[in-house]
Amino acid sequence: MQPLLSILQQFREHSPRTELPSVPEVLALLRLQGDDCAKLYAAADKLRQRTVGDAVHVRGILEFSNYCANDCGYCGIRRSGGVTRYRMAPDEIVTQAIQARTWGCNTVVLQSGADPWYTVERLCSIVRAIRLAGVPAVTLSVGVRTAAELRQFAAAGCDRYLLRFETSNRRLFRQIHPDETFARRVQCLEDLRSARIQVGSGFMIGLPDASLATLARDILFASRLDLDMIGCGPFLAHPDTPLGGKPQLEDREIYFKTMAILRLLNPRAHIPATTAFDALDPNGRNRVLQCGANVFMPNVTPGKYRRLYQLYPNKPCVDEDGAACACCVRGRIAGLGRRIADGPGHSLRSQSRAKTARR
Ligand code: SF4
Numbered sequence: 001m002q003p004l005l006s007i008l009q010q011f012r013e014h015s016p017r018t019e020l021p022s023v024p025e026v027l028a029l030l031r032l033q034g035d036d037c038a039k040l041y042a043a044a045d046k047l048r049q050r051t052v053g054d055a056v057h058v059r060g061i062l063e064f065s066n067y068c069a070n071d072c073g074y075c076g077i078r079r080s081g082g083v084t085r086y087r088m089a090p091d092e093i094v095t096q097a098i099q100a101r102t103w104g105c106n107t108v109v110l111q112s113g114a115d116p117w118y119t120v121e122r123l124c125s126i127v128r129a130i131r132l133a134g135v136p137a138v139t140l141s142v143g144v145r146t147a148a149e150l151r152q153f154a155a156a157g158c159d160r161y162l163l164r165f166e167t168s169n170r171r172l173f174r175q176i177h178p179d180e181t182f183a184r185r186v187q188c189l190e191d192l193r194s195a196r197i198q199v200g201s202g203f204m205i206g207l208p209d210a211s212l213a214t215l216a217r218d219i220l221f222a223s224r225l226d227l228d229m230i231g232c233g234p235f236l237a238h239p240d241t242p243l244g245g246k247p248q249l250e251d252r253e254i255y256f257k258t259m260a261i262l263r264l265l266n267p268r269a270h271i272p273a274t275t276a277f278d279a280l281d282p283n284g285r286n287r288v289l290q291c292g293a294n295v296f297m298p299n300v301t302p303g304k305y306r307r308l309y310q311l312y313p314n315k316p317c318v319d320e321d322g323a324a325c326a327c328c329v330r331g332r333i334a335g336l337g338r339r340i341a342d343g344p345g346h347s348l349r350s351q352s353r354a355k356t357a358r359r
Pocket residue numbers: 068069070071072075076077078079112113114143311
């Protein structure tokens with residue numbers, strides 16, 4: 001319990017530059033059991049309440065294309081997979097994003113595979129139209145793009161970008177991402193920051209062949225990036241992929257401990273309870289909201305496309321529509337005694353940056 005205490009005593013809340021713990025210290029936290037584990041969750045929840053508050057930001061994910069040029073080893077829409085492909089037309093994307101706003105989503109997250117049909121010009125005109133229609137914030141999650149493209153996205157009104165690094169272990173990264181390099185992804189995260197776009201990244205918890213020490217290093221790597229948002233989820237390989245059938249972690253609590261540690265090390269970051277946690281455990285997203293998370297991302301993709309965007313097995317909500325998901329989210333958040341946040345939900349980090357720039 002000593003390492004836990006030492007971390008609790010040096011919350012980075014007031015001094016974000018406080019040194020991060022060592023790999024063995026994070027490992028000790030990941031190995032906590034029983035009452036100590038409950039204390040870890042409680043500490044993360046308390047810190048979340050004090051730093052980012054009780055309000056939960058609701059961000060609708062719109063999966064607008066399942067075409068992908070890449071062949072990641074675990075993904076259900078990888079290039080060589082046999083899924084029926086779809087692309088939503090630009091007008092359809094804009095209409096659905098506006099609809100999502102009426103369901104209570106102040107941010108729309110436009111997500112797709114690495115689909116070159118959506119050129120920077122097409123994406124910029126979609127982002128512009130959504131912002132002009134009064135949606136407070138737009139996030140893009142469309143894979144690695146060049147620095148020049150990212151600047152164009154920012155100029156069109158893109159507020160945030162999600163690009164997970166997935167694992168900080170270069171060897172593992174190479175094994176499961178044959179089309180990309182770790183360095184290129186990390187460079188893209190830096191380019192996003194230079195383009196003044198809020199940066200979201202994260203990793204998969206429980207990758208096959210990843211030791212607990214690798215997980216500890218991933219937690220520390222994400223924390224060092226000083227992200228606006230940290231999005232992680234359990235590793236769940238689609239059955240029709242090379243990694244299909246690889247087992248999940250025996251100790252299910254590791255998934256939740258990881259989220260709690262991330263909150264302790266990143267007091268001011270937005271941390272979503274990602275959908276994949278519900279594939280692990282029907283109550284998964286609620287549990288993550290109770291150990292540090294403050295963002296919920298309901299699916300707002302039209303029902304007819306949902307079964308075609310299954311990155312991993314047992315994806316929840318594939319038979320619902322956006323209205324049903326929004327209603328369910330409201331109930332879940334209220335059930336936890338929390339409320340839905342108003343406004344665009346920009347990160348605390350970006351708000352302080354804007355304040356400094358105004359001085
Ligand atoms: S994880 Fe992303 S980049 Fe990789 S195959 Fe799936 S959609 Fe494409």
